[in-house]
Amino acid sequence: MRRYSIFTxxxxxxxxxRNWPRAWxxxxxxxxxxxxIIGGGGHGLATAYYLAREHGIRDVAVLEKGWLGGGNTGRxxxxxxxxxxxxxxxxxxxxxxxxxxxxxxxxxxxxxxSDRGVMMLAHxxxxxxxxxxxxxxxxxxxIDNEWLTPEEAKAYCxxxxxxxxxxxxxxxxxxxxxxxxxxxxxxxxGYARAADALGVDIIQNCEVTAIRRKGDRVVxxxxxxxxxxxxxxxxxxxxxxxxxxxxxxxxxxxESYPLQALVSEPVKPVFPCVVMSNTVHAYISQSDKxxxxxxxxxxxxxxxxxxxxxQIIEHTLEAILELFPIFSRMRMMRQWGGIVDVTPDxxxxxxxxxxxxxxxxxxxxxxxxxxxxxxxxxxxWTIARDEPHPINAPFALDRFxxxxxxxxxxxxxxxx
Amino acid sequence: MLRIPCPFCGPRAEIExxxxxxxxIRRPPDPDALSDAEWADYLFLRSNPKGIHxxxxxxxxxxxxxxxxxxxxxxxxxxxxxxxGAEPPADLLAAAGD
Numbered sequence: 005m006r007r008y009s010i011f012t013x014x015x016x017x018x019x020x021x022r023n024w025p026r027a028w029x030x031x032x033x034x035x036x037x038x039x040x041i042i043g044g045g046g047h048g049l050a051t052a053y054y055l056a057r058e059h060g061i062r063d064v065a066v067l068e069k070g071w072l073g074g075g076n077t078g079r080x081x082x083x084x085x086x087x088x089x090x091x092x093x094x095x096x097x098x099x100x101x102x103x104x105x106x107x108x109x110x111x112x113x114x115x116x117x118s119d120r121g122v123m124m125l126a127h128x129x130x131x132x133x134x135x136x137x138x139x140x141x142x143x144x145x146x147i148d149n150e151w152l153t154p155e156e157a158k159a160y161c162x163x164x165x166x167x168x169x170x171x172x173x174x175x176x177x178x179x180x181x182x183x184x185x186x187x188x189x190x191x192x193x194g195y196a197r198a199a200d201a202l203g204v205d206i207i208q209n210c211e212v213t214a215i216r217r218k219g220d221r222v223v224x225x226x227x228x229x230x231x232x233x234x235x236x237x238x239x240x241x242x243x244x245x246x247x248x249x250x251x252x253x254x255x256x257x258x259e260s261y262p263l264q265a266l267v268s269e270p271v272k273p274v275f276p277c278v279v280m281s282n283t284v285h286a287y288i289s290q291s292d293k294x295x296x297x298x299x300x301x302x303x304x305x306x307x308x309x310x311x312x313x314x315q316i317i318e319h320t321l322e323a324i325l326e327l328f329p330i331f332s333r334m335r336m337m338r339q340w341g342g343i344v345d346v347t348p349d350x351x352x353x354x355x356x357x358x359x360x361x362x363x364x365x366x367x368x369x370x371x372x373x374x375x376x377x378x379x380x381x382x383x384x385w386t387i388a389r390d391e392p393h394p395i396n397a398p399f400a401l402d403r404f405x406x407x408x409x410x411x412x413x414x415x416x417x418x419x420x
Numbered sequence: 421m422l423r424i425p426c427p428f429c430g431p432r433a434e435i436e437x438x439x440x441x442x443x444x445i446r447r448p449p450d451p452d453a454l455s456d457a458e459w460a461d462y463l464f465l466r467s468n469p470k471g472i473h474x475x476x477x478x479x480x481x482x483x484x485x486x487x488x489x490x491x492x493x494x495x496x497x498x499x500x501x502x503x504x505g506a507e508p509p510a511d512l513l514a515a516a517g518d
Contacts, residue, residue, distance in 0.1 A: 246468035257464035259441075260493075305422070305439045308470045308493050313421040315435050348464050405460040 007112055027193060028200035033207045036233040037065045039387060040225060042212050042248060043241035044068025045077040046188070047365060047372065049195035049206070050380020051238060051387070053111075056202035058381070059388035064204045066196075067227060069211035073192030076242045079310075079342035080373040081265050081287060081299035083278050085122040085183035087149050088415040089138050092398040093351060094145040099395050100378025101182060107377055113194030115186050116292060121277040122183030123152070123160060124417065125327070127172040131283055134414055135178040142180075152177045161277050163328045170326055172284050185278060185289050185297075191376055215251040220360050222252065238363045238387050240379075243308065243343025245366035252362055256353075257404045258345045261302040262312035263370055264320075266339040268331070270294030275328075280417050284323035287417065296334065298324060302344060302370065310341045344369050349409035350416040354379065354396040355386055363387050364401060371416055425501050428483045440476030442466050443488045444507075470494060474508050 006012060006025050016024055039055060041048045044066045055061040068074075084104055086097035108115050126132045135151070142149035154166040157177040166174045196206055207229065214226035215237070224233045239248045243260040275290035285301045300320040303312035317339060325332055347353065347367035352375070354365050365383045368375060382396040392400065403409060422434040448454055448462055467473070473493045478486050490500040490512050500509050 255465045404464045405456045
C-alpha cells in the first residue's frame with residue numbers, strides 16, 4: 005500500500021496524477037480460505053482488517069455480492085454517537101466512538117470524521133424525562149451527554165426554531181459533543197485498502213448462493229464465482245441476514261424494512277451540528293459538500309426493494325421545516341432507500357451461532373454506521389478467538405430465548 | 421406509496437392502512453407447555469423472506485377491518501388478497517413470476 009501523504013500527493017501532482025496505485029486488488033477467489041466474511045460493507049471490511057491487523061489472520065476473503073459499500077454503508081445519513089441507554093449499549097457504541105477518533109490516521113485514509121456534536125430534541129414532558137434519564141445513565145457510564153434549555157439548543161444550532169407556538173415545540177435537548185458525522189464511502193474504502201494491503205482478498209460481484217454444511221459445521225460456500233471451502237464464516241450482510249441465515253438452516257429475530265434518506269442542493273455552511281428528533285421523525289446534518297443530509301423513519305412493511313413511500317419523505321420534511329423554517333425553499337436533489345435489519349429490542353446480534361464455525365453480525369437496524377469500527381473489531385475478536393469479547397457478549401442471539409433483551413427503541417431515535 | 425386493494429373498500433393509498441406484520445403466526449394455545457426456545461420462536465422469529473411475504477393489513481382510516489395480502493418483497497407487487505383466517509390461495513407461487 006503506497007502511503008498517502010503530502011509528499012506522495014506532490015509527487016503525483018507533478019506527474020499529472022496518472023500513477024496512483026490501485027487502492028485494492030481485484031483477485032480471483034481462491035478455492036479455500038481460513039476465514040470468509042460474507043458482506044463487503046463497512047462492518048465486513050472492518051472485520052477483515054481487524055482479523056489481519058489484530059489477530060494476524062490474513063487468509064481471509066470478503067465476498068460482496070455487489071460493489072463495496074453499495075448496501076447500507078453507502079446509504080446512511082452518517083451520524084455517529086454513543087448516547088444509548090443501557091450499560092451494555094453504552095459500552096458497545098462508545099467502543100466504536102473511541103475508534104472513530106483515530107481512524108483516519110490508523111487507516112491512512114481520510115474518513116472525514118467530524119465531532120461536531122449530536123443534539124437530540126425533546127418536544128414534550130415524556131421526551132424531557134426520557135432524555136434526562138439517558139443523560140444520567142450516560143454520565144454514570146463515563147459518556148458525555150448534557151441537557152440544554154431551548155435557548156441553549158438554539159445557540160448551539162442557530163437555524164433551530166424554538167417558537168413556543170410550534171405544533172411540537174422544543175422543550176430542551178440532549179447534546180453529545182463527541183458525536184458527529186463521517187464520510188460513509190470513505191470508511192468502506194479506507195478499511196478495504198488497509199485490509200487488502202494486509203493480504204485480505206476482496207471479491208466483489210460474488211454472491212453466496214448456498215451454504216454447505218456437514219453436521220454443525222459449514223464446510224463450503226457456493227457462490228456466483230465458484231465454490232469456496234472455508235474454515236470459519238462470518239455473516240455480516242445487514243438487510244439480507246435472514247436470507248443468508250436460511251441458507252445455513254437458521255431463522256432469525258429479524259425483519260428487513262426500507263429506510264429512506266435524501267439530500268438537498270449544496271449550500272454554504274449553515275448547519276453546524278447534527279440534530280435528531282424522535283418525536284417529529286427527522287434527523288439532519290450538513291455534509292462538507294454543502295448538502296443537507298436528512299433521514300426518516302422506516303417504511304412500515306418488510307421490503308428488499310431499497311425504495312419506500314413518498315409519504316415518509318413528506319412527513320420528514322414537514323418536521324424539518326417546522327424545526328428549521330429557513331429551509332423552506334431548499335431544493336431536494338436525490339432520495340434513496342436501504343434495507344435495515346431490525347430486531348425486536350432494536351439492539352444488534354453479534355456473536356456465535358448454533359453452528360460451530362459460523363458467526364453472525366446483524367440487527368443493527370437503523371443505526372449500524374456509527375458502530376462500524378467497533379462492530380468490525382468485535383466481530384474479528386469473536387471469530388478469531390471463537391468467543392465473544394466482553395463488550396459484545398450481551399448481544400448474543402440466544403438473548404431472545406433467555407429474555408435478556410436490551411431495549412434501545414428510544415435511543416434508536418427512528419420511528420418504526 | 422403502495423396502493424392496497426382493500427377487499428371491502430377497493431384500492432386505497434397505503435397511508436390509510438397499518439401493516440400488521442407477518443401472517444399465519446398462530447399464538448400457541450398452551451404457552452406454559454412450551455420451552456423457552458419454542459416461546460421465543462413464536463414471539464421473535466420471523467420468515468423475513470426476499471420473495472413472497474404473507475402479511476396482515478388493517479384499514480385504519482377506512483372500514484377498520486383486517487385482511488391478508490401476499491406481496492413480493494423485492495418488487496413490492498401485491499400478488500393476492502385473501503380473508504383473515506384463510507390460507508393463501510394455492511396458485512400463489514405460480515402468480516409470483518418475478
